[in-house]
Amino acid sequence: MKEKIKIGWIGLGRRGHFVLSSCVALMKDVEVKYICDLLDDKLKRTSDSFIERKIPCPIMTKDYRDILNDPEVDAIFVMTGWSGRPAIAIEAMHAGKYCAIEVGCSDTLEECFDLVKAYEETGVPVMMLENCCYCRRELAILNLVKQGLFGEIVHATGGYMHYLNKEELFREVENDDVKHYRLGYYINRNRESYPTHELGPISKTLSINRGNRMVRLNCITSKSVGLKDYTKEKLGADSKYSKMDYKQADVVTTLVTCANGQTIQLTLDTTLPRAHYSRNYSIRGTRGMSNEDSKAIFIEGMDEPVRDNELEMFEKYDHPLYVEYEKSKKLGGHGGIDWLVCRAFVESVKNQTQTPIDVYDTATWLSIGALTEMSIAQNGAPVDIPDFTNGKWQNREPVVRQKYCLDEIVDDPNTPIIP
Amino acid sequence: MKEKIKIGWIGLGRRGHFVLSSCVALMKDVEVKYICDLLDDKLKRTSDSFIERKIPCPIMTKDYRDILNDPEVDAIFVMTGWSGRPAIAIEAMHAGKYCAIEVGCSDTLEECFDLVKAYEETGVPVMMLENCCYCRRELAILNLVKQGLFGEIVHATGGYMHYLNKEELFREVENDDVKHYRLGYYINRNRESYPTHELGPISKTLSINRGNRMVRLNCITSKSVGLKDYTKEKLGADSKYSKMDYKQADVVTTLVTCANGQTIQLTLDTTLPRAHYSRNYSIRGTRGMSNEDSKAIFIEGMDEPVRDNELEMFEKYDHPLYVEYEKSKKLGGHGGIDWLVCRAFVESVKNQTQTPIDVYDTATWLSIGALTEMSIAQNGAPVDIPDFTNGKWQNREPVVRQKYCLDEIVDDPNTPIIP
Numbered sequence: 001m002k003e004k005i006k007i008g009w010i011g012l013g014r015r016g017h018f019v020l021s022s023c024v025a026l027m028k029d030v031e032v033k034y035i036c037d038l039l040d041d042k043l044k045r046t047s048d049s050f051i052e053r054k055i056p057c058p059i060m061t062k063d064y065r066d067i068l069n070d071p072e073v074d075a076i077f078v079m080t081g082w083s084g085r086p087a088i089a090i091e092a093m094h095a096g097k098y099c100a101i102e103v104g105c106s107d108t109l110e111e112c113f114d115l116v117k118a119y120e121e122t123g124v125p126v127m128m129l130e131n132c133c134y135c136r137r138e139l140a141i142l143n144l145v146k147q148g149l150f151g152e153i154v155h156a157t158g159g160y161m162h163y164l165n166k167e168e169l170f171r172e173v174e175n176d177d178v179k180h181y182r183l184g185y186y187i188n189r190n191r192e193s194y195p196t197h198e199l200g201p202i203s204k205t206l207s208i209n210r211g212n213r214m215v216r217l218n219c220i221t222s223k224s225v226g227l228k229d230y231t232k233e234k235l236g237a238d239s240k241y242s243k244m245d246y247k248q249a250d251v252v253t254t255l256v257t258c259a260n261g262q263t264i265q266l267t268l269d270t271t272l273p274r275a276h277y278s279r280n281y282s283i284r285g286t287r288g289m290s291n292e293d294s295k296a297i298f299i300e301g302m303d304e305p306v307r308d309n310e311l312e313m314f315e316k317y318d319h320p321l322y323v324e325y326e327k328s329k330k331l332g333g334h335g336g337i338d339w340l341v342c343r344a345f346v347e348s349v350k351n352q353t354q355t356p357i358d359v360y361d362t363a364t365w366l367s368i369g370a371l372t373e374m375s376i377a378q379n380g381a382p383v384d385i386p387d388f389t390n391g392k393w394q395n396r397e398p399v400v401r402q403k404y405c406l407d408e409i410v411d412d413p414n415t416p417i418i419p
Numbered sequence: 420m421k422e423k424i425k426i427g428w429i430g431l432g433r434r435g436h437f438v439l440s441s442c443v444a445l446m447k448d449v450e451v452k453y454i455c456d457l458l459d460d461k462l463k464r465t466s467d468s469f470i471e472r473k474i475p476c477p478i479m480t481k482d483y484r485d486i487l488n489d490p491e492v493d494a495i496f497v498m499t500g501w502s503g504r505p506a507i508a509i510e511a512m513h514a515g516k517y518c519a520i521e522v523g524c525s526d527t528l529e530e531c532f533d534l535v536k537a538y539e540e541t542g543v544p545v546m547m548l549e550n551c552c553y554c555r556r557e558l559a560i561l562n563l564v565k566q567g568l569f570g571e572i573v574h575a576t577g578g579y580m581h582y583l584n585k586e587e588l589f590r591e592v593e594n595d596d597v598k599h600y601r602l603g604y605y606i607n608r609n610r611e612s613y614p615t616h617e618l619g620p621i622s623k624t625l626s627i628n629r630g631n632r633m634v635r636l637n638c639i640t641s642k643s644v645g646l647k648d649y650t651k652e653k654l655g656a657d658s659k660y661s662k663m664d665y666k667q668a669d670v671v672t673t674l675v676t677c678a679n680g681q682t683i684q685l686t687l688d689t690t691l692p693r694a695h696y697s698r699n700y701s702i703r704g705t706r707g708m709s710n711e712d713s714k715a716i717f718i719e720g721m722d723e724p725v726r727d728n729e730l731e732m733f734e735k736y737d738h739p740l741y742v743e744y745e746k747s748k749k750l751g752g753h754g755g756i757d758w759l760v761c762r763a764f765v766e767s768v769k770n771q772t773q774t775p776i777d778v779y780d781t782a783t784w785l786s787i788g789a790l791t792e793m794s795i796a797q798n799g800a801p802v803d804i805p806d807f808t809n810g811k812w813q814n815r816e817p818v819v820r821q822k823y824c825l826d827e828i829v830d831d832p833n834t835p836i837i838p
Binding site: 151152154155216218220221222223225226229230250251253255257260261262263265269272273274275276277278284285286287288289291293294296297298300302304305306307378379380381382 | 570571573574635637639640641642644645648649669670672674676679680681682684688691692693694695696697703704705706707708710712713715716717719721723724725726797798799800801
């Protein structure tokens with residue numbers, strides 16, 4: 001086991017800078033040896049934040065290969081825009097570096113296969129940093145499900161229901177320069193481009209790639225009018241953003257069918273005004289259920305109707321990891337989920353073990369974007385989801401029996417979450 | 420206009436008896452001349468309830484053709500089990516009687532075409548009694564949408580999420596005799612068998628068959644384990660109901676795509692324990708939304724997040740029909756919706772006008788059951804929804820400009836809802 005690891009950080013956009021400066025830079029067992037971005041101002045912003053906090057300033061580079069060529073580096077974080085992350089990860093794996101990649105989808109199915117191939121050739125783990133797997137609600141429900149309190153699981157729903165127009169998409173377009181990578185996708189493509197915040201936790205709940213697998217999906221989309229309506233109203237009819245057509249549907253609904261007979265409903269809903277943010281997380285079993293929107297967690301035998309009892313049920317059924325996090329200094333962004341997911345990765349690197357979200361999970365989740373495009377093009381016809389494990393899902397056991405494991409509940413008090 | 424109409428009532432099961440005795444029998448402008456059922460005990464229960472209330476007891480018959488052959492009868496209500504309603508309706512139309520049919524699905528697509536053909540040959544209206552079209556929430560949202568307050572509508576969801584096992588399905592099986600028609604379907608078929616409580620209001624909100632139409636659907640289903648789990652637990656492993664397989668999936672998800680680009684998501688979820696009943700009604704537009712589960716009604720500009728503000732918004736945006744109902748003596752079951760939907764039909768008969776839910780609506784909604792079976796059999800492949808209007812949907816205007824009209828908001832104080 002390594003006492004301290006050295007990492008390189010690639011991508012210092014808003015999200016990359018935030019996770020680095022609020023989480024990983026604060027970890028005593030991590031030395032950030034490199035930071036990398038194509039833009040000088042991004043490099044400067046991050047290095048300034050290191051100087052401010054009196055943390056040794058990392059080496060700055062615009063070429064991520066400088067990091068991969070340094071034999072001292074144990075792991076890299078890939079926090080670049082949506083496209084091209086798997087290619088960097090593959091190079092990293094061949095250089096023997098653990099690789100964490102930010103949530104998202106691949107452009108093509110081939111990238112996903114290439115990622116699996118690189119892992120099988122090198123044995124070097126890659127992990128999608130799906131922070132929502134470590135959210136209080138998702139962890140408590142995982143705990144309830146793994147304890148069998150919901151009975152046999154039959155159906156799950158999840159969504160990314162977040163009005164992005166004003167908050168993100170058009171934040172930087174005043175100077176007529178499309179800077180947000182998501183906007184480019186929304187102009188050119190129609191797909192479920194952001195499923196993993198819900199699909200990650202659901203996959204773990206349904207034991208995907210470990211005794212179960214996602215077999216096929218159907219994807220159906222609404223028209224696309226939200227972005228045009230927004231830009232006309234907010235940027236004026238003469239803005240080039242008001243004159244263009246957006247291929248991205250306002251609401252994208254995907255149904256995944258699993259080998260063990262469960263269905264998973266995913267919704268992407270990011271371009272229309274919303275009453276509230278929601279991941280629309282719900283689980284339906286033969287003995288219980290949860291429903292994020294009505295804040296209900298129900299176990300058979302409870303008096304109906306049940307609503308707004310989530311907090312009370314969390315207190316009773318919180319996952320041991322969350323219980324420990326609650327007692328900590330509560331470091332990190334988004335209520336701790338960024339901290340926890342980064343710790344999950346760092347602990348794997350330190351212990352040279354498999355990551356709790358492994359290459360098969362990562363490839364499967366990445367593949368959704370490309371697969372939904374295929375189904376949409378055929379009016380929602382079923383499209384097979386590749387078995388990236390090549391049959392191994394039938395007998396795969398959880399390999400990481402440590403506190404960040406999402407395949408079973410492990411109470412492991414010997415690994416502090418604040419090192 | 421007729422001052423008083425004469426009706427015949429076919430089907431005196433739990434629902435038929437309830438709607439007749441709590442609504443239609445109390446209407447001063449309706450004479451119930453016939454009641455009809457195949458079973459003596461059902462006929463007796465209903466006639467006893469007439470005697471108890473000192474209302475003249477109707478003629479009892481086991482043959483509905485007795486009713487159709489009586490030239491004095493203006494209209495019939497078909498409240499029989501799920502199968503065979505369209506056939507009775509068609510006979511009634513050919514006999515010149517207005518026909519109301521209880522909510523449900525047809526067995527085959529042919530029945531739906533036959534219904535339309537009978538209407539086009541006879542000019543006699545038929546109306547599905549979709550009471551949820553007249554529910555406070557659904558009416559208020561219709562009002563908001565028709566006033567344009569949600570902007571352009573993009574997506575809608577609805578569901579029948581109601582745990583029926585203990586409440587209905589196995590209520591009468593103690594004597595080992597399957598009496599509930601729904602159970603027979605659940606044993607033998609896999610389909611979206613009960614979509615109209617949500618699809619009815621959504622159709623009216625999206626102007627289906629009047630400027631818009633449902634073009635195709637995809638239907639995807641989970642495994643079926645809820646009924647078996649329930650019967651094993653509650654009736655014992657030796658019960659014949661525990662030993663049989665149920666074809667009905669626990670969760671059935673249907674996506675409908677409309678000519679004007681909207682998507683409609685329907686969910687049937689009736690065989691697993693639930694935290695609360697829900698019709699999962701939600702509407703998404705470019706300027707606002709509603710969400711039943713979080714009880715949110717949101718119009719752009721309101722401070723986010725918005726939750727639990729439904730009642731407040733209802734008070735501001737209640738449909739004029741509901742406002743009037745609230746001031747009335749509140750007759751009828753299910754919070755007035757049974758009363759209102761029956762009044763809608765009775766007013767059409769009295770005025771010899773078209774019904775607010777017409778033959779095209781009825782046929783379209785009835786067709787969903789058969790169409791979803793076709794899609795399920797092909798793993799959710801798209802299945803075309805017939806255009807029952809034969810192209811007329813492009814130019815059809817609301818023909819009923821009276822208070823029960825669901826195609827536009829009509830404030831019509833001259834027709835009392837309690838005659």
